[in-house]
Amino acid sequence: MTDVLTTEQRRLNMSRIRGRDTKPEMLIRRGLHARGLRYRLQDRNLPGRPDLVFPKYRVVILVHGCFWHGHHCPLFRLPATRPEFWAAKISSNQRRDERSHEALRAKGWRILTIWECSLKGPARWPVGRLLDTCTEFIQGEENTRQIWGLWETNGIDNPV
DSSP states (O other): OOOSSOHHHHHHHHHTOOSSSOHHHHHHHHHHHHTTOOOEESOTTSTTOOSEEETTTTEEEEEEOTTTTTOOSTTOOOOSSSHHHHHHHHHHHHHHHHHHHHHHHHTTOEEEEEEGGGTSSTTOOOHHHHHHHHHHHHHSOOSEEEEOOSOOBTTBOOOO
16 A cells, blocks of 8 residues: 655654653643642653652653554554564664663552553543553552553453
8 A cells, every 4th residue: 555645745744743742741730739649741851751750759651652662462563564664663662662671660660551542432431541551660669550542352351
């Protein structure tokens, strides 16, 4: 399948994709701030520049887009145009994410990853429940957790 946009149009579209202040990230930020939790944004001194950093709790929150980070959920679909490029790009992003996670854990940080599919689409969480889960993680003792959409995978519900 050929791209319906010219190379210049595609480049312009791709340049408009934001890496910060995304809708899912803003939803989490506003909700946690309203609950009295204070954080820093994208601390450049930490591996991977986490989206939200809670120094008081030694917690970082990563809000991952299902496409860009290769989450195996219904929201992820490899593009038909240049699939080799996209497979390599997404695989590279996943390897970078894993390196960042390892470095953060080695420095004593606890990591909460929130996937885009938990915030949009038919399997999205109720916002209040998602924010409750985030708050429990931040104030708790658990080292890592991932939150994804509320669908069944291999007969196992989301473990949260």
